Amino acid sequence: MNTELxxxxxxxxxxxxxxxxxxxxxxxxxxxxxxxxxTLWVIIVIVGMQFIGPILYFTLGKEDD
Amino acid sequence: MLTLKHVxxxxxxxxxxxxxxxxxxxxxxxxxxxxxxAGKTTTMKMILGLYPVDSGEILVQDTPxxxxxxxxxxxxxxxxxxxxxxxFMTPTEYLxxxxxxxxxxxTDKKSxxxxxxxxxxxxDTNKRIHGFSRGMKQRLGIAQALLGTPKLLICDEPTSAxxxxxxxxxxxxLHTAKKKTTIIFSTHILSDVERICDEIGILHNGRLAHSxxxxxLLEDRPDNGFxxxxxxxxxxxxxxxxxxxxxxxxxxxxxxxxSKNADMLxxxxxxxxHSIVPKRVEQWEPTxxxxxxxxxxx
Amino acid sequence: MKPLTAFIKKEWMEMFRNGKxxxxxxLFILFGIMSPALAKLTPALYEMLAExxxxxxxxxxxxxxxxLTSWMQYFxxxxxxxxxxxxxxxxxxxxxxxxxxxIPMYTRGLSRSNVLFAKFLTTVIVWTLCYYxxxxxxYAYNAYFWDNSIVYNLSLSVFCLYxxxxxxxxxxxxxxxxxxxxAAVMLATGGIFAALYFMSLIPKxxxxxPVRLLNAGELVTKTSSAATSSVLTVDTCYPAIAVTLILCxxxxxxxxxxxxxxxx
Numbered sequence: 001m002n003t004e005l006x007x008x009x010x011x012x013x014x015x016x017x018x019x020x021x022x023x024x025x026x027x028x029x030x031x032x033x034x035x036x037x038x039t040l041w042v043i044i045v046i047v048g049m050q051f052i053g054p055i056l057y058f059t060l061g062k063e064d065d
Numbered sequence: 066m067l068t069l070k071h072v073x074x075x076x077x078x079x080x081x082x083x084x085x086x087x088x089x090x091x092x093x094x095x096x097x098x099x100x101x102x103a104g105k106t107t108t109m110k111m112i113l114g115l116y117p118v119d120s121g122e123i124l125v126q127d128t129p130x131x132x133x134x135x136x137x138x139x140x141x142x143x144x145x146x147x148x149x150x151x152x153f154m155t156p157t158e159y160l161x162x163x164x165x166x167x168x169x170x171x172t173d174k175k176s177x178x179x180x181x182x183x184x185x186x187x188x189d190t191n192k193r194i195h196g197f198s199r200g201m202k203q204r205l206g207i208a209q210a211l212l213g214t215p216k217l218l219i220c221d222e223p224t225s226a227x228x229x230x231x232x233x234x235x236x237x238x239l240h241t242a243k244k245k246t247t248i249i250f251s252t253h254i255l256s257d258v259e260r261i262c263d264e265i266g267i268l269h270n271g272r273l274a275h276s277x278x279x280x281x282l283l284e285d286r287p288d289n290g291f292x293x294x295x296x297x298x299x300x301x302x303x304x305x306x307x308x309x310x311x312x313x314x315x316x317x318x319x320x321x322x323x324s325k326n327a328d329m330l331x332x333x334x335x336x337x338x339h340s341i342v343p344k345r346v347e348q349w350e351p352t353x354x355x356x357x358x359x360x361x362x363x
Numbered sequence: 364m365k366p367l368t369a370f371i372k373k374e375w376m377e378m379f380r381n382g383k384x385x386x387x388x389x390l391f392i393l394f395g396i397m398s399p400a401l402a403k404l405t406p407a408l409y410e411m412l413a414e415x416x417x418x419x420x421x422x423x424x425x426x427x428x429x430x431l432t433s434w435m436q437y438f439x440x441x442x443x444x445x446x447x448x449x450x451x452x453x454x455x456x457x458x459x460x461x462x463x464x465x466i467p468m469y470t471r472g473l474s475r476s477n478v479l480f481a482k483f484l485t486t487v488i489v490w491t492l493c494y495y496x497x498x499x500x501x502y503a504y505n506a507y508f509w510d511n512s513i514v515y516n517l518s519l520s521v522f523c524l525y526x527x528x529x530x531x532x533x534x535x536x537x538x539x540x541x542x543x544x545x546a547a548v549m550l551a552t553g554g555i556f557a558a559l560y561f562m563s564l565i566p567k568x569x570x571x572x573p574v575r576l577l578n579a580g581e582l583v584t585k586t587s588s589a590a591t592s593s594v595l596t597v598d599t600c601y602p603a604i605a606v607t608l609i610l611c612x613x614x615x616x617x618x619x620x621x622x623x624x625x626x627x
């Protein structure tokens with residue numbers, strides 16, 4: 001790895017962490033989901049943490065409030 | 066205030082409303098009684114222009130209602146049977162949105178909103194609607210409907226999903242609101258109507274089976290029998306030998322299902338002459354079905 | 364005017380409070396970083412590939428990475444951005460009918476055209492914000508590492524994809540006025556897109572189809588006049604842009620007409 005990649009890695013890791021934290025926070029502060037259970041969504045969001053997991057959660061699992 | 070002239074409506078091949086005509090006078094509470102599926106909600110939605118009318122005409126304040134967007138809605142406040150709001154807002158924010166949409170002036174917006182929230186008992190609630198209970202939503206629904214002091218308030222089954230305490234609160238709010246507005250409310254619970262209505266219309270099979278004042282309706286009310294609950298089983302035994310009518314429903318209760326009011330008076334006088342103090346003597350509430358049978362037979 | 368502005372305010376409050384805006388912004392920032400990051404990684408990947416190939420006796424010449432590599436990656440990611448857009452906004456109208464939240468608004472006197480306009484405006488602004496934020500991030504990285512001046516027609520090609528997004532938004536609204544669930548809207552929008560994609564395989568009509576704009580990446584390389592008709596050029600992209608604009612208007616009118624008749 002060369003240092004040239006750092007300008008990418010830092011914001012990338014930062015944005016990804018923010019996405020993960022935001023999704024997990026949303027899942028854990030809601031009791032009911034449109035589909036699925038809490039455990040299922042936590043697993044999906046962590047496994048697909050690049051961005052697929054959160055997208056799936058926010059389009060399929062999140063209940064409207 | 067509100068007039069329906071020969072209104073008909075069908076969904077598919079099923080006729081919901083057949084040639085319905087009625088008139089509601091100003092400053093009255095009009096109770097719209099009917100079993101589930103009698104067409105109460107459909108009628109209300111037609112008055113609001115949410116459903117088109119097949120034939121006939123609806124007038125609100127002498128202005129005809131049109132389907133889709135209707136001017137008459139400016140005079141109307143509406144409480145749906147299951148009120149749903151934007152969960153991400155607080156009650157104050159929601160009412161502000163409603164006030165802006167209704168075109169209320171900024172000067173009296175704030176004071177009116179807090180006045181109405183006070184009336185429905187949500188003044189100190191700053192949490193989002195998302196976490197509200199059924200009863201709180203119903204009260205917010207009334208607040209929303211009362212905003213802008215509408216000339217006509219339409220409430221669709223405002224009490225049906227609530228417990229007795231919640232029901233009483235809602236009826237009290239409606240009774241207070243009567244001073245300023247005309248109210249139509251639908252229900253399938255007879256005691257709600259008895260408590261606050263002035264005029265009553267009974268919808269049956271898409272037609273108005275009966276209409277008139279509350280007093281007229283209550284005269285028609287059938288005798289429905291009564292029951293006596295004794296303090297001890299021995300009191301019951303004693304009384305049952307003196308007055309051998311009625312059947313036992315449990316060890317301390319005697320019931321008289323098909324008896325007239327005169328029989329109740331006889332029972333009461335017998336109780337007093339033999340100095341038996343019962344726990345309670347109560348008339349059964351007539352059910353909506355029995356009232357229907359009575360009304361339809363006439 | 365007051366009812367409209369009040370309802371627009373409600374839409375924005377919803378965007379902020381239900382987290383939709385946050386999630387979209389984070390995702391589009393990620394997309395923006397990803398294209399130059401992948402371009403930067405390309406030589407390293409090639410080196411690894413070259414080493415394994417050398418063992419098998421094949422030599423691969425050193426690959427040169429320029430801003431162009433990064434922009435090509437950007438146009439490849441665009442499809443993903445469109446999918447995210449459709450997923451996130453497919454329920455914008457249907458969620459409200461399903462819950463019945465619009466009924467108090469309508470009975471209060473809000474007109475259906477105002478509901479449509481407020482929601483459309485909000486969606487378009489969010490899309491504009493997210494899309495150009497993503498573009499800006501990629502542009503800044505590319506300017507820092509390489510030289511953006513070697514790519515041609517950058518603003519036009521980026522606009523083509525932006526317009527494709529607007530077209531998808533108008534489809535969501537038109538379909539939402541006809542259907543009643545968010546999932547159905549998502550499927551129908553995807554179906555229309557797929558149908559047009561297959562239609563574009565017919566050479567005669569392909570240059571007029573909005574899906575043609577998906578190839579906007581082809582605009583950034585200088586193509587000779589002898590280029591085949593299957594490659595999008597500055598001249599051949601205008602018919603598709605014009606048709607897309609007309610279709611957007613058409614979809615909006617469809618949405619308006621059907622929403623006016625929609626029973627709630």
